[in-house]
């Protein structure tokens with residue numbers, strides 16, 4: 001039949017800061033950090049390639065109206081193979097090939113076993129394959145997003161269900177993926193194995209458990225909303241990318257500042273306190289610059305009083321809350 005995409009083969013070692021070696025057909029390979037393959041797949045460029053462009057290439061296929069035969073499927077798929085590829089995104093390209101091959105096989109099997117499944121031409125067949133392929137991609141995105149929200153502590157009920165389903169149904173893979181790829185045997189020989197991955201969902205399972213093995217996870221940045229993997233502290237909630245509010249600083253640098261500003265904005269009491277403190281500090285500075293010691297100590301007293309007043313409102317509020325809880 002047609003050429004079958006075998007996907008990629010991944011080799012890793014269980015050492016810190018060691019990258020995966022990803023082998024592609026035609027004996028090429030590339031290094032990826034743990035989670036790095038996922039980040040290649042979720043870029044806008046990759047999404048465009050495997051959705052919009054793929055769909056367009058199916059519509060534009062010169063043999064669209066040919067009747068459905070094994071030869072026309074082979075030709076149609078070769079066309080897609082050649083047009084939906086990106087040399088800078090080899091994981092995306094290879095997993096498209098093997099993943100789409102799996103879908104073609106699945107739809108062909110449906111044709112054989114179900115009487116009401118038949119196609120007017122190869123174009124209609126390819127479109128049906130695309131629909132199934134797109135459903136797989138949607139499942140991948142839903143799981144990916146739910147797991148990231150879960151790791152960030154921001155999952156809603158739906159995302160929590162999706163994340164739990166993923167973890168429940170794939171937990172056996174943790175045993176598989178935390179095992180070393182090279183094993184020294186009793187007789188001193190070393191056996192080396194690689195892990196084959198043929199579609200995006202398998203990739204997610206692989207990366208999720210390899211990240212887990214390293215004590216890491218994909219999270220959603222609390223400032224910009226982008227996905228990221230915290231490098232040092234796994235409990236970090238902000239990413240290291242330029243912040244949308246100020247591209248010369250990272251989200252990590254300004255995240256908590258922005259959050260405090262938002263809290264002020266949302267809470268009239270906190271905002272009032274902040275404004276009062278700011279104007280008193282400014283007045284105090286002016287008094288200091290002028291060398292007016294009486295005025296300076298006066299403002300210092302007012303600042304202390306304001307701080308005390310605000311602390312008291314906080315304490316009062318907490319007491320009210322804890323009484324409500326009883």
Ligand SMILES: [Zn+2]
Pocket residue numbers: 221222223224225226238239240241243251252
């Ligand atoms: Zn961010």
